[in-house]
Amino acid sequence: MISTILLQAGGGMGVQQLIMFGLIAVVFYFFMIRPQVKKQKDQKKYTEELKKGDRVITTAGIHGRIYEVADTTFVVEVENGARIRFDKSAISLDASKALNTPATVK
Numbered sequence: 001m002i003s004t005i006l007l008q009a010g011g012g013m014g015v016q017q018l019i020m021f022g023l024i025a026v027v028f029y030f031f032m033i034r035p036q037v038k039k040q041k042d043q044k045k046y047t048e049e050l051k052k053g054d055r056v057i058t059t060a061g062i063h064g065r066i067y068e069v070a071d072t073t074f075v076v077e078v079e080n081g082a083r084i085r086f087d088k089s090a091i092s093l094d095a096s097k098a099l100n101t102p103a104t105v106k
């Protein structure tokens with residue numbers, strides 16, 4: 001009797017489980033992996049296009065203007081002429097874009 005129950009339970013479940021795992025993987029890719037890769041590409045493109053004089057906000061929340069651009073770093077000029085060197089990855093894409101877009105009047 002137990003062998004009959006086990007045979008009935010395991011008969012068609014293999015294909016259905018594979019299909020479900022495949023669907024979960026596809027959903028995971030489109031909702032988790034793909035948007036993250038796109039965001040990384042946008043961040044890289046944005047940091048490559050920055051030039052001297054652009055206003056930026058770092059991930060630490062420091063506001064300033066780019067004073068000098070090097071291969072992997074920026075020198076950001078903050079209040080009273082103080083200059084701080086940051087890695088390019090420290091520039092916040094979302095905050096810097098919001099800072100540089102003009103406000104719309106409603």
